[in-house]
Amino acid sequence: xxARLLSIFAAISLAACNSTPLxxxxxxxxxxxSTLAKVxxxxxxxxxxxELPSNYDVGAFYQLQVTSYIDKVDWxxxxxxxxxxxxxxxxxxxxxxxxxxxxxVLSRNCVSCDYEYAYQIENTKSEGAIEKGEQLNPDxxxxxxxxxxxxxxxxxxxxxxxxxxxxxxxxxxxxxxxxVHAFAPIRYNSPAKNYFVVNGKYLGGFNLNxxxxxxxxxxxxxxxxxxxxxxxxxxxxxxxxxxxxYRSGRIAxxxxxxxxxxxxxxxxxxxxxxxxxxxxxxxxITPKQDGGAGKILKxxxxxxxxxxxxxxxxxxxxxxxxNKIFAVSVGTPASWKL
Numbered sequence: 300x301x302a303r304l305l306s307i308f309a310a311i312s313l314a315a316c317n318s319t320p321l322x323x324x325x326x327x328x329x330x331x332x333s334t335l336a337k338v339x340x341x342x343x344x345x346x347x348x349x350e351l352p353s354n355y356d357v358g359a360f361y362q363l364q365v366t367s368y369i370d371k372v373d374w375x376x377x378x379x380x381x382x383x384x385x386x387x388x389x390x391x392x393x394x395x396x397x398x399x400x401x402x403x404v405l406s407r408n409c410v411s412c413d414y415e416y417a418y419q420i421e422n423t424k425s426e427g428a429i430e431k432g433e434q435l436n437p438d439x440x441x442x443x444x445x446x447x448x449x450x451x452x453x454x455x456x457x458x459x460x461x462x463x464x465x466x467x468x469x470x471x472x473x474x475x476x477x478x479v480h481a482f483a484p485i486r487y488n489s490p491a492k493n494y495f496v497v498n499g500k501y502l503g504g505f506n507l508n509x510x511x512x513x514x515x516x517x518x519x520x521x522x523x524x525x526x527x528x529x530x531x532x533x534x535x536x537x538x539x540x541x542x543x544x545y546r547s548g549r550i551a552x553x554x555x556x557x558x559x560x561x562x563x564x565x566x567x568x569x570x571x572x573x574x575x576x577x578x579x580x581x582x583x584i585t586p587k588q589d590g591g592a593g594k595i596l597k598x599x600x601x602x603x604x605x606x607x608x609x610x611x612x613x614x615x616x617x618x619x620x621x622n623k624i625f626a627v628s629v630g631t632p633a634s635w636k637l
Contacts, residue, residue: 333485333527335637338565338630340596343581349599351567351578352537355627360539362559364437366405367392372521375448375463381513388445391522395529400561400586401538405435439479440471441532445524447517452491459491460505464520466528470535482531487524489516523637530631539627540591542568542619545611548595552584552626560586562634566626568595570607576625579604584626593626 342348369389374380390408397404406412416429444467452459469481494504506512540554550568554560568580584593598608610618 332487333483333524335527335530335635336630337633337635339633340565340583343565343583343596343629346597346600349567349578349581349597351569351576352534352627352629354535355537355539357539357571357625359536360554360558360625360627362403362557363401363536364405364435365396365402365441366407366437367396367441367443368407369443369445373446375446375465378448379451379460379507379513381510381517383447383514383517387518388521388525391518392443392525392529395522395526396532398561399529399533400556401533401536401559405437438473440473441468442471443468443528445521447521450488457493457495457504459493460507461491462489462516462520463487464517464524466521466524468528468532480535482528482535485524485528485531487520487527489520489523492516526637530635533628534630537628538564539566539625542624542626543590544616545619546615547612550582550584550593550595550626552591552593554626555586555590556588558589560584560591560628562586562632563593564628564632565630566593567629568624568626571623571625577603579607579624582626591626 367389369385369392372383372385372388386408393404393406393408396402412429416431419428444465446465448463448465450461450463452461464485464487466485467482470479471477472479492505494507495502501508505516538554538559540552540558542550543553544551563583563585566582566584567578568582570577570579578599580598581596582593583596584591598604607622607624
């Protein structure tokens with residue numbers, strides 16, 4: 300069985316990001332932002348899209364355990380710097396990972412847990428109390444680096460500032476030090492914020508000298524990049540389950556929210572036959588706590604898929620007693636909200 304995932308997010312220096320230094324009036328092309336690719340039902344109606352995703356593993360169709368850390372935040376050249384609370388970004392990472400339901404997130408930023416532990420020592424009975432040294436241990440690391448920067452554009456009648464973030468990550472086995480996978484860098488350039496300065500005096504708009512405004516802008520830029528990164532992690536670790544019932548194109552599987560499905564999810568159905576996995580249809584699964592139900596969107600045109608369809612239509616659940624059919628997630632659902 301595949302080892303469960305541990306993610307530790309550690310921001311490292313700008314040099315590791317190999318970023319081009321940002322200059323006054325340099326162009327920050329919003330079109331170069333990393334994009335979020337979503338899979339909708341229309342795409343799954345095309346026969347050529349009914350294919351298995353990379354890195355799927357029937358033995359790993361369960362909720363992965365993760366934890367995340369931000370070591371530090373570094374600045375790109377010429378960035379408008381301010382104090383950044385790294386725990387804010389770390390908590391954003393935990394929250395984004397948690398809402399995917401792919402991961403059982405083990406928080407390492409729970410200040411309230413420390414307060415509660417201290418309170419219980421003085422005020423509560425021993426039964427059910429927090430026990431130190433009993434937290435769970437994840438098994439893998441996703442090391443994440445974050446660099447923040449700005450681009451200032453001087454216009455005829457106003458100035459603009461664009462906030463930028465670059466996030467890079469890799470999955471590491473902490474026992475062996477092996478790099479399991481490295482993700483392509485995620486880049487985000489925020490929409491320009493206007494401000495007005497005459498003879499060096501601030502008149503209005505975005506206030507570059509206001510710590511709170513700067514921190515919120517940087518936090519938003521980091522969060523947008525983190526949100527895209529998390530969907531890439533979701534794509535790399537698809538979730539799935541075994542089909543347990545079939546009737547007239549309706550499907551039931553033995554996996555739901557507790558096994559890593561967060562919302563209605565596009566899936567590919569495949570027949571598993573002694574190591575040979577044959578994609579046969581596309582569909583959608585809506586999860587409940589410990590299972591899911593959905594429907595077939597399109598059967599593959601190939602003769603073998605059509606033969607399986609005919610047998611399922613005729614035998615239903617009896618066919619599934621002797622043949623293993625699985626559903627595996629493909630990509631980020633069209634309904635996924637950033």
